[in-house]
Amino acid sequence: MKTRILPQLVAASVACLLAGAVNAAGVLAPDDDEDDLVPNGKGWGERAYPTHPNGNGNGQAGKGNPSGANGISYHGGPLILGTTNVYYIWYGNWTGNSATTILTDLATNLGGSGYFNINTTYYNGSNTHVSNSVHYAGSTTDNYSQGKALSDGQIQSVVASAISSSRVSKDTNAVYFVLTSADVTATSGFCTQYCGWHTHGTISGSDIKYAFIGNPDRCPSACEAQTTGPNGNAGADGMASIISHELEEAVTDPDLNAWYDRRGMENADKCAWTFGTTYQANGAMANVRLGSRDYLIQRNWVNASGGFCSTTY
Amino acid sequence: MNLEPGSPFAANRAFVYHGAMMYSINRMAFAWMCVTLLAWAASASAADEQATGGRVPTVTRLVKMFTEQETALASAIRAGDPSAVERLLTDDFEMRMGAMPANPVPRSEWLSEMMRTRKPGDDVSGMAVHDLNGAAIVSFVQGRGQTAIFVVDVWRAATNDWKLAIRYAAPAGSAAFATPGAGATTPPVIPKKY
Numbered sequence: 001m002k003t004r005i006l007p008q009l010v011a012a013s014v015a016c017l018l019a020g021a022v023n024a025a026g027v028l029a030p031d032d033d034e035d036d037l038v039p040n041g042k043g044w045g046e047r048a049y050p051t052h053p054n055g056n057g058n059g060q061a062g063k064g065n066p067s068g069a070n071g072i073s074y075h076g077g078p079l080i081l082g083t084t085n086v087y088y089i090w091y092g093n094w095t096g097n098s099a100t101t102i103l104t105d106l107a108t109n110l111g112g113s114g115y116f117n118i119n120t121t122y123y124n125g126s127n128t129h130v131s132n133s134v135h136y137a138g139s140t141t142d143n144y145s146q147g148k149a150l151s152d153g154q155i156q157s158v159v160a161s162a163i164s165s166s167r168v169s170k171d172t173n174a175v176y177f178v179l180t181s182a183d184v185t186a187t188s189g190f191c192t193q194y195c196g197w198h199t200h201g202t203i204s205g206s207d208i209k210y211a212f213i214g215n216p217d218r219c220p221s222a223c224e225a226q227t228t229g230p231n232g233n234a235g236a237d238g239m240a241s242i243i244s245h246e247l248e249e250a251v252t253d254p255d256l257n258a259w260y261d262r263r264g265m266e267n268a269d270k271c272a273w274t275f276g277t278t279y280q281a282n283g284a285m286a287n288v289r290l291g292s293r294d295y296l297i298q299r300n301w302v303n304a305s306g307g308f309c310s311t312t313y
Numbered sequence: 314m315n316l317e318p319g320s321p322f323a324a325n326r327a328f329v330y331h332g333a334m335m336y337s338i339n340r341m342a343f344a345w346m347c348v349t350l351l352a353w354a355a356s357a358s359a360a361d362e363q364a365t366g367g368r369v370p371t372v373t374r375l376v377k378m379f380t381e382q383e384t385a386l387a388s389a390i391r392a393g394d395p396s397a398v399e400r401l402l403t404d405d406f407e408m409r410m411g412a413m414p415a416n417p418v419p420r421s422e423w424l425s426e427m428m429r430t431r432k433p434g435d436d437v438s439g440m441a442v443h444d445l446n447g448a449a450i451v452s453f454v455q456g457r458g459q460t461a462i463f464v465v466d467v468w469r470a471a472t473n474d475w476k477l478a479i480r481y482a483a484p485a486g487s488a489a490f491a492t493p494g495a496g497a498t499t500p501p502v503i504p505k506k507y
Contacts, residue, residue, distance in 0.1 A: 152503040188502070192441040194372045199505035212505075221444045222373040249506060256506055266506055273377050 070121075070307035072267060077257030079124050080209070082131055083111075084251050085174035088139035089162050092148070092181030099236035102293065103179070106240050107136040109291035110247070114312030121303035121313065122252040122259050122267070130251055137174060140167035150186045150212075159210045160203045170203075175250045176210040177243060182217040182235060191219035196242040198250040209254045211246040213239050225273065230281040230294040237284070237296060244297045245272065259303070271299040271309035287311055372507045375442040379451045379468065382475060383440075387433035395428055403469055403478040411483025423480075434462065449475065454485050461485035 068074065086107045094100055110116045111134030123129040140162050146154035159176050162168045168176065175198070185191070191214065198211035216223035216238035229237025245268040252259040253266045260266045276299050278285040286294035288311050299309040382401070389397035402424075407417040418426075427433065435456030443450040451466040465481040 152505065156503060189441060191373065192443055193376065194507040197505040197507045199503055201503070219373075219444070222375045222442070225374070253506065256504060260506075269507070272372070273374050 068261070068303075068307075070303045070305070072259055072261045072265075072270065072301060072303055072307060074123075074125070074259055075257050076125060077253070077255045079122060079128075079130055079258055080173060080175070080251045080254050081124065081128055082173060083133040083135050084131075084247070085135050085137040085171050086110075086247065087137050087162075087168045087171070087174055087176045089142055089158060089168070089176060089178045090139060090181075091142045091150075091158055091178055092144055092184045094141070094179075094181055097181070097236070098231070098233045099179075099239065102231045102233055102236040103239060103243065104136065104139070105291055105293050106243060106295065107134065109293075110134045110244070113288075113290055115244070115288050115290070115297065115300070116248070118300045118302050118310060118313040119248050119251050119267075124258070134247075137171065138168055142178075144184075148184045150180070150184065152186075152188050155186065155212050156201050156203070156210070159201075159208065163204055163208065170206055170208070172206050172208065174209065175247055175254075176208065177213055177246070178210065179213050179239065180215055182215040184215070185218060186212055186214055190214045191222045195223035195238075196246050198246045200255050207255070209250050211243075211250060213242050213246065215239065216242070225275065225296055225298075226284055228284045230284045230286040230296060232282060240295045241297045244268075244295075244300075248300050267301040267303070268298065270301040270307075274299050274309055276309070276311050373442065375444055375449065376440050379442050379449060379466075379475075380437070380440060382468065382477075383437055383451070383453070383466070386477065390427045390433040391431055393428055393431050395424060398424060398427065401477055403476045406476075406478055406480075408480040408482060410481075434464075435460075448478075 088103065088107070090100065112132055116134060117132045119130040120132050121129070142158055142162065145161060146158055150158070155178050158178050162176070163170050180186070190212075195216060196211060196213040198209065200207055200209045202208070214223065215235050217235035220227055220234065220238075223242070224234055224238040225241065226237075227234055229235075231237050231240075249266040249268045261270065275285070275287045275296060278287045278296065279294075280286070281294035284296065286296050288295050288297050297311070299311050302308050302310050302313050304313075386398065386401050389401065402420060404420070406420040406423070408423050409417045437453045437455055438457075440451065440453040442452075447470045449468045449470075451468060453464055453466075455462045455464055461484070462482055463485040466477055467479040467481075468475040469478040
C-alpha cells in the first residue's frame with residue numbers, strides 16, 4: 001500500500017508547490033471575491049463601472065478571461081496589432097536639443113528588439129498576438145499653440161491640430177506622442193502624480209491613440225531615474241523610459257479596456273521604476289542597447305511563465 | 314491506519330478486494346490534497362494583501378517612494394510596533410484635523426491611539442507628491458465614499474531617510490462641496506492611464 005499511496009502524496013505535494021510558485025510569480029491575479037479595478041485616469045484603480053460600455057456589470061467585457069494566471073488580465077478590448085506606427089509632436093522649443101535625435105533613434109530601433117518583444121506575450125480575444133514591429137512614421141512641431149500650461153483637453157487639441165492640418169497622417173494603428181519642452185507643464189498632475197500618460201479619443205472621426213510625455217528636467221527627483229543620462233541629456237534619457245512605458249501600454253491597452261490587472265495597473269505599471277541589471281555607459285547607468293545607443297529604460301511585464309518584469313523576451 | 318472495529322475506518326473492512334480499497338485511499342489522498350490546497354490558497358491570499366498593501370499604481374518616482382513609506386508606517390501600526398513607528402516620525406510630529414484645526418493631536422497621544430487600535434486607516438489612493446527641497450508634501454485619500462479621509466502628510470528629509478513631521482486629515486467630502494478656487498472653470502478630465 002505504501003508503494004501506491006506515496007507517489008500520490010508526492011504528486012499532490014508537487015502540485016501544491018507548483019501552484020504556490022505560480023501564485024508567487026503572479027501575485028496580482030484577481031481574488032475570486034474581488035472585481036477588477038480599472039484605471040480612472042487619475043493614477044489609481046477604481047471599481048469597474050456599474051455598466052461597462054462593452055461588457056457586463058462588473059466592468060468586464062463580454063469576452064476575454066479576467067483572471068490572468070500571469071498577474072495581468074485581458075478585459076476584451078482591442079490591442080494594436082501588426083506594425084505599430086509612432087509619431088512625435090515636438091511641442092514648445094526644442095531648438096538645439098539633442099533629444100530630437102536621441103528619442104527619434106529610440107523609436108526607430110524599438111521594433112525588433114528583445115525589449116519590445118515582451119509585448120508579443122499579449123493577445124486579443126482571437127489569440128492574435130502583438131507584433132514586434134514598430135515603425136517611426138514621422139514628426140511635426142508645435143510652437144506653443146496652447147501655451148505653456150496644458151490641460152488634458154489642450155493636449156488632445158495639439159494632436160487633433162497636427163492631424164487635421166495634415167502635418168502628420170491620420171493613423172489608427174499609431175501612437176502619437178506629444179513631447180513637451182522643459183518650459184511647458186501639464187496641469188492635471190505632471191511631476192506630482194505622473195510623468196506621462198496615454199489615452200485615446202475620437203479625432204477627425206477616428207479612434208486615435210495618443211500620449212503625453214513631459215520633460216523630466218522640470219522635476220528630476222520625480223521623473224528622472226538619474227541626473228546624468230547615457231546619452232548625455234538627462235531630460236531626453238528620462239523621456240526615453242517614459243516613452244517606452246507609455247508605448248507598451250498603448251499597444252496592449254489602447255482603448256483602456258484590454259490588458260491590466262485587478263488594481264488597474266497596465267503591463268508597464270507593474271514594473272515602473274525598476275531596471276534590472278545595469279551597466280555603465282558614458283558615466284551613467286544603462287540597461288538596454290538599441291541601435292547605436294544605450295538607454296536606461298524601465299522593465300516591462302512579461303505575460304508568460306507566471307508573469308515577471310524583464311528588459312527582454 | 315486504525316482499522317479495528319469501532320474505529321472511524323472500520324468500514325474499510327467491508328471492501329473485499331484490493332481495487333475497492335485503493336479507491337478509498339485515493340479518495341482520502343484527494344481530500345488531503347484539497348485541504349492542503351485550500352490552506353495554501355488562504356495563506357497566499359493573505360500574503361498577497363500584505364505584500365501589496367494598497368491600491369496605488371506607481372507613477373512618478375516620488376509617488377512610488379512615498380507609497381512605500383506610507384505602507385511601512387501602516388505596517389508598523391498594524392504590527393503594534395511602536396519603535397518602528399517612531400523611527401518614521403520626527404520628534405515634534407503632530408496631527409491636525411479639519412474639525413479642530415487649532416488643537417493638534419500630539420505625537421505621544423497619536424502614537425498611543427495607533428498602538429491601541431492598530432488601525433492605520435483604509436487603502437490609499439490618488440497620491441500626489443510635491444518635492445519642496447527637503448520637504449515632501451504627500452496628499453492622498455484613505456478609503457472610499459462617505460467615510461473617505463483626505464490626508465496631507467509632510468515628510469521631512471533626514472540624513473538617510475524621510476520622517477513624517479505633520480499629518481493633516483479631514484473628511485474628503487465631495488466635489489460638489491463649495492471650495493474657493495474650485496468650480497465651474499475646472500476642465501473636464503479625459504480618461505487616461507499613466
